[in-house]
Amino acid sequence: SASEKGGWDSFMDKEIHEEPHAVADTLLGRFDLEGRLNLDEVRIDEEIFRSIDKIIVIACGTAAYAGMVAKYAIEHWVRIPVEVELAHEFRYRDPILTSRTLVVAISQSGETMDTLMALRHAREQGSRVLAICNTQGSTIPRESDAVLYTHAGPEIAVASTKAFVAQITAAYLIGLYLAQVKGAMYRDEIRGILDELRAMPDKIQRVIDTQSQTIEAAATKMINAQSFLFLGRHVGYPVAMEGALKLKEIAYTFTEGFAAGELKHGPIALVDEGEPVVVIVPPARGRNILHSKVISAIEEVRARGAYTIAVAEEGDDDVRDYADVVFWRPQCPTLMSPLVDVIPMQLFAMDMAKLKGLDVDKPRNLAKSVTVE
Numbered sequence: 068s069a070s071e072k073g074g075w076d077s078f079m080d081k082e083i084h085e086e087p088h089a090v091a092d093t094l095l096g097r098f099d100l101e102g103r104l105n106l107d108e109v110r111i112d113e114e115i116f117r118s119i120d121k122i123i124v125i126a127c128g129t130a131a132y133a134g135m136v137a138k139y140a141i142e143h144w145v146r147i148p149v150e151v152e153l154a155h156e157f158r159y160r161d162p163i164l165t166s167r168t169l170v171v172a173i174s175q176s177g178e179t180m181d182t183l184m185a186l187r188h189a190r191e192q193g194s195r196v197l198a199i200c201n202t203q204g205s206t207i208p209r210e211s212d213a214v215l216y217t218h219a220g221p222e223i224a225v226a227s228t229k230a231f232v233a234q235i236t237a238a239y240l241i242g243l244y245l246a247q248v249k250g251a252m253y254r255d256e257i258r259g260i261l262d263e264l265r266a267m268p269d270k271i272q273r274v275i276d277t278q279s280q281t282i283e284a285a286a287t288k289m290i291n292a293q294s295f296l297f298l299g300r301h302v303g304y305p306v307a308m309e310g311a312l313k314l315k316e317i318a319y320t321f322t323e324g325f326a327a328g329e330l331k332h333g334p335i336a337l338v339d340e341g342e343p344v345v346v347i348v349p350p351a352r353g354r355n356i357l358h359s360k361v362i363s364a365i366e367e368v369r370a371r372g373a374y375t376i377a378v379a380e381e382g383d384d385d386v387r388d389y390a391d392v393v394f395w396r397p398q399c400p401t402l403m404s405p406l407v408d409v410i411p412m413q414l415f416a417m418d419m420a421k422l423k424g425l426d427v428d429k430p431r432n433l434a435k436s437v438t439v440e
């Protein structure tokens with residue numbers, strides 16, 4: 068009903084607007100201001116955490132893209148390998164698991180059958196499973212060794228939005244906790260990153276407040292597009308995949324997300340006059356080499372007639388010259404950027420679905436949680 072939606076047109080709209088809270092609430096009470104993480108609620112011995120030498124993230128859909136984002140951060144901070152695998156693939160191969168492998172199962176609902184079967188598969192082989200889950204008391208956390216809940220609040224819309232940013236936040240907390248117990252980083256560094264994380268809710272809010280109109284105008288303009296390409300690099304790669312997924316799920320548009328560096332290895336053949344290409348641009352500051360590489364990717368597709376939409380950092384003047392439309396987001400460190408970059412992607416997909424007169428919250432053929440194999 069309208070009152071359940073709190074005055075918003077759709078649950079998705081409401082849930083996008085709850086994203087600042089989803090991140091803030093997931094951080095709440097899990098570290099002190101000295102930068103010391105306290106994850107006592109995760110009932111795994113500090114000693115066991117210290118012995119972890121590999122992480123495997125298992126998940127499906129949006130949760131898997133959150134895991135891909137976390138891989139970049141955790142490998143950088145903790146210096147242990149992190150693999151991310153779709154739960155249904157993981158389950159039917161012969162993965163290398165030991166008692167020192169931490170399997171992280173990410174699931175909004177906690178009921179996804181593929182993820183549940185994968186975690187059973189991991190536990191049977193002696194690995195510890197830590198769930199990141201948004202639903203208290205659901206099956207996945209009950210069957211895991213431990214759980215770190217995301218505090219995004221109930222997510223109703225089939226297309227996941229606020230759970231995604233909360234999952235990244237929770238996975239980052241686990242990474243920082245591992246860095247703490249393993250002594251992989253100095254306390255000051257950890258505190259610095261926690262400060263960056265704490266600044267993200269306001270930045271998300273700013274994207275919503277300042278970009279919604281530009282995004283809606285862009286969606287109106289693109290309403291008849293037959294297909295979209297989304298590209299990004301580094302953490303922008305999973306964000307591009309997630310942006311593409313949103314558009315497929317609710318606007319029913321053929322969309323392909325891929326790593327920008329892969330462009331020349333195939334996808335560029337798809338680019339024709341007027342093809343819309345959405346590009347996640349990494350931060351420009353600090354002479355970021357990836358920034359110039361992504362700018363040249365924009366140049367390459369534009370030279371072939373693409374209509375380019377960029378998601379870029381405020382103050383990034385280079386982008387202005389290359390993109391047809393820019394969705395701006397506040398400045399932040401690269402590893403924090405998925406938390407703001409994904410917002411325009413979600414709004415854009417929602418606007419497209421709305422403008423096409425589709426049911427934003429209940430897309431055809433999809434279920435909020437897939438409890439069958």
Ligand code: G6P
Pocket residue numbers: 127128129130173174175176177178179182225226227433434435436437
């Ligand atoms: C379904 C939903 C997706 C979701 C995926 C994983 O396919 O439609 O939005 O990302 O399941 O769900 P989970 O509850 O495990 O995060």
